Amino acid sequence: MAGAALPADDRLARELLDGLAEAVVTIDPAGVVTLVNAMAAELLPELTPGVGLAGCRVPALAEAARDGADTFETEHHGRRLRGLRRELAGDRCAWYVRDVTEEQARTDALLAERSRTAFLARAGSRLGLSLHREQTLRTAVTLPVPYLADVAVVVHRPPPPAEDEPHWIRCADGESTPVTGVAGWRTAESVPGLVEALEGDLTEPSPWLDAELADLAEVLPAGFGRPGTVLISPMPSAGGPAGALILARRPDRAGFDQREIALAREFAGRAGAALAAAELYGEQTHLARVLQNSLLPPKLPHLDGVTLAGGYRAAGDSLRIGGDFYDLFPTPTGGLFALGDVCGKGVGAAVLTGRVRQSLQTLRLVEQRPRELIALLNRALLDAPGAAARAQFTTLLLGTLDRQPDGGLLVRVAGGGHPAPLVIRAGGGIDVVRVGGMPVGALTAARFAEAEVRLAPGDLLLAYTDGVTEARGGPTELAMFGDDRLRQALASGAGLPPAALVDRVLQLVDEWLDGQPHDDIAMLAVAAS
Amino acid sequence: MSPGGRIGPATLAAYLEHLERADRAGAVALARGLLAEGCSVADVLVDLVAVAQREIGRRWLTGSWSVAQEHAATHVSELVVDALGTAVGAPRRGHVVVACVEGEWHALAARIVSEVVRAAGWRVTFLGASVPARHLVSYLHQTGPDAVLLSCVQPNRLVRAARMVEASRAAGVPVLAGGPGFGPEGRWATAIGAAAWGASARDAVRLLSGPLPAGTHTGPPPPPADDAYVAVLHRRRELVRLALAAVDVPEEAAEDVASGIAHLVDALIATARVDDDRLLLDFLGWQEEALTARGGRRLLDDVLAALERALAEHPRVAARLRNARAAVATG
Incomplete structure (x- = not known):
């Protein structure tokens, strides 16, 4: 046995015990301290031989x-201190107590860092x-609560x-959603450092220890009381500077320590x-949206005796603008419609589309006969600066709708190379x-054609782009939707109102595409009603 | 039934009669009359128009109405929704966006939700039928709404719905799901990352007015439970081609069968996404009726068998297909 080799030497045993980094306290069967080593005397000076453990002054x-x-612990x-009890022979026991101060501090620091x-x-x-x-602002004030503060406020200049x-x-x-308000410069000035932060003069977070409630009351929830820090x-x-972040804690919470201040600075930087x-992004999209609104197909006007519907899908571009367009202008006897396809895609085509629509809108004031109007448009487009260099052309249908006494419509359509x-x-x-005719905006000598058709009540005219x-x-992913499928779809939808028919065609084309990219799509349906 | 019982079976029958005759003026007048009698916009839209729409769907499914009749009737109901929408006052709450999942063209239910939510005081933007995920994202970044209400009627569109939910979450906007496409009691809605699911327009109002159920509703969506999901998703087109090659159909029916197979593959992918065989089985139960006319069970079994062979390397997906075949065989 290993124990048998130890010498029965009290002095050696004492020296070994005193050399330990752990405190050792032995207790007799009556619960009284019998022995303490040197470390125990240092960490637990209250314990000396003869003291009853259950009543000792180490609670x-x-x-x-x-x-x-x-x-x-x-x-x-x-x-x-962290102590562990071990049973010893003869109903005695020993407490081994370690000083874990540094270890604990390291663990706490690690957890805090994490x-x-x-x-x-x-x-x-x-x-x-x-x-x-707005949403970024909401996120910026939601994130620090409650981790960094009881209230977070971002003051910003829209x-x-x-x-x-x-x-x-x-x-x-405790508040379920962020609350907003206008602070005004006077309120901002009453908060030390706030104006400086908003102007970009303050570069470091500054704690404010003796905040007066009156200065912050406007931005704090009712009943919050005087903030702590x-x-x-x-x-x-x-x-x-994008704004300033105000973090407030209740009085019963500790103030911001250096690490928390550094964390607040880091967070405010990211939020900024x-x-x-x-x-x-907002500025850019505002610009894009203004342009987009001027280029998207218009909301169709209401015309007496006519039911209209338009359908539009731009080729893959999140601005949803492209080279296909339609327009409709009311006239005393009905309306004037246009549907066209500018060669090209995306923003470039959309800009020319805008020019074609603008020109039409003006030229129709001086000329309402379709074929004459399309010829005039051709001249106007070719006359534009740089038109020859761009070599962009447009296929177009331009038509008038005239109400007839029988409730039908007389449609006169002029064509410029359009389906x-x-x-x-x-x-x-x-x-x-x-209809026939040649594309618009390509040749000075272009020839245009015109056709006439009568719509009885219940009949429907559909103009569409290719x-x-x-x-x-x-099934093959390569086949075109084609004229036959279009006609089949239309025949099965005879008698439907224009909006329902246009939706039906859009749906069938969409299913046909099955998620594959496509060109711009535009449709305009007209029925006598 | 609305309080006071003004919208009862007799009113419904009268409304359906207007729809059957595609009588716009009559239908709008009936709806306006109910408002004048004290019904709310929500009462008329939910208890009359939405109920009538389900009946229209039933008549179309059972073949008593043609597609054209169904479209015409739906169009009349849309005009009624339009007419009632103008009766709503200025918004006093936040902004919500309503969209139909890409590929879904039945927009009436979503429009009813839009108007009922608008009537409850919200500013509502209805983005329309079949909204591409790209457009939704660009709209969300431009306008920063409080929530997206996403409608999905058919479960085979769930994969696209998942993409839209993912896009909305990535833009920091939570999604409330609506429609039977999210499964019985909306059981698949949260699996793809929606914050909650509602069965009706009134549910949508209720969900919007309270705090959303606990959980994180923005950021990355929950991952698919079945890791074969991504692999199958990537092979979608190839799978449709393989299955189509494995069946013998007359040329004139090929397009219909191909689109049926594409829907089936979508349903299979959605099943892997939400990890619930019920989705595929429900879809097949519904598909079987449509396919019976074109070769029926035999054709369905051939398609499922071809897919099972093609996906043998993904045991969990193959097992789902085996299950489905067994269910189809026993009817």
């Missing part, structure tokens, strides 16, 4: 002794989601055309960058209105 240990527990004389990293990672991914300013006045948005622990962080971005990106419109008779027959019939898809 956690006394409690463990009373409860018969095998471990305890406590804060004692500024040290973190939670900070997790917070920033979450902030980074959430702030990266939206490109919309971009023009809004008046240059500080606005605020707040998220408070307040931290104001600038939200810098590449394009200048996200806000600036959203602002930039022939179809008439779906109430009974299900389909007539092709052969995006419909040339859509490629189906």
Whole structure:
């Protein structure tokens, strides 16, 4: 046995015990301390031989002794102690107590660091989601609560055309959604450092220890009371300050330590960058949207005695503008319609589309006969500066609708190299209105043609662009939708109102495409009603 | 039934009669009359127009109405929804966007939801039938709405719905799902990342007015439970081709059968996405009726067998197909 080799030498045993980094305390069967080593005397000076453990002045240990527990952990004389009980022979026992102060501090620091990293990672991914300013602001005030503060407020200056006045948005622990308001410069000035942060003069977060409720009452929830500590962080971005982040804690919560201030600065920086990106995107989309609105097909007007419907799908471009278009202008006897296809795709085609529509809108004031109007348009387009160099042309159908005494419509259509419109008779027959003509905007000597057709009540005229019939898809993914499928679809939909028929064709083409890319598609359906 | 019982079977029958005759003026007048009697916009849209629409669908399915009749009747109901929409006051709550999943053209239910939500005080933008995910994303970034209401009627569109939910979450906007395409009681809605599901327009109003059920509703969606999902999704077109090659159909029916097979493959992919065989089985139950006329069960079994062979390397997906074949065989 290993134990048998030990010398029965008290002095050696004592030296070995005193040399340990752990405190050792032995207890006799009556619960009285019999022996303490040197470390025990240092960490637990209250324990000396003869002291009863259950009544000793180390509360956690006394409690463990009373409860018969095998471990305890406590804060004692500024040290973190962790104790473990072992049974010894003869009903005695020993407590081994370690000083874990440094170990605990390292663990706490690691956990705190981890939670900070997790917070920033979450902030980074959430702030990266939206490109919309309001939503980014909502995210920026929602994220720090409750982790960093009980209330988070972002004070920001909305971009023009809004008046240059500080606005605020707040998220408070206990409020379900962010609240917004206008602060005004006077309120902003009463908060130390806020104006500086908004102007970009303040570069570091500054804690404000003696905040007066009156100064912040406007942005704090009713009943919040006087805040404990307040931290104001600038939200810098590449394009200048994006705003200021105010973090407020209740009085019963500890103030911001250095690491938390650094974290707030880091967070405010990320939020500032996200806000600036959203602002930039907002400006760009505003511009794009203004253009888009002028280029998208119009909302069709109401014409007495005529039912109209349009259908439009732009080729894959998130602006949804392209080279196909339709338009409709009311006239005293009915209306004037146009449907066309500018060669090319995307924004380039859309710009020319805009020019064609603008020109038509003006020229129709001086000329209403379709064939003459199309010739005039041709001259106007060729006359535009740089028209020859662009060599872009447009296929077009231009027609007048005239109400007839019998409730029908007389349609006169002039053509410029465009697919022939179809008439779906109430009974299900389909007539092709052969128009002909040459594309517009290509040749000065272009010749245009005109055709005439009568629509009885229940008949429907459909003008469409080749995006419909040339859509490629189906079982082979390569076959065109084609004239036959279009006519079949129209024949089975005879008698439907224009809107329902246009939707039906769009749906069939969409199913045919089955998610494959397509060209611009436009349709205009007219019926006498 | 609405409070006071003004919208009862007799009113419904009268409304359906207007639809049958495609009588726009009559249908609008009937709806306006109900408003004048004190019904709310929600009452008329939910208890009359939506109920009538289900009846229209039933008549079309059982063949008592033609496609043209169904379209014409739906169009009349759309005009009624339009007419009632103008009776709603200025918005006093947040902004929501209503969209139909890409490929879905039955927009009436979504329009009813739009108007009922609008009547509850929200600013509503209805993006229309068959909204491409790309357009939705661009719209969300431009306008930053509070929520997207996404309608999906057929479960085989669930994969596209999942893509739209993913896009909305990525733009930081939570999605409320609606429609039978999300499964019985909407059981597949949360699997693809929607915040919640509602069965009706009134559910949509209720979900919007309260806080959303716990969970994170933006950021990356929950991952698919079946890891073969991505592989099958990528082989979609190839699978349709293989299955089509394995069946013997007359040329004039080839296009219809091909589109039926594409829907079936979509349903299979959706099944893998939500990890619930019920989706595929429900879809087949419904598809079988449509296919019976064109070769029926035999054809369906050939298609399923061809897919099972092609997907042998994905045991879980192959097992789903075996299950489906067994279910089809026993009817």
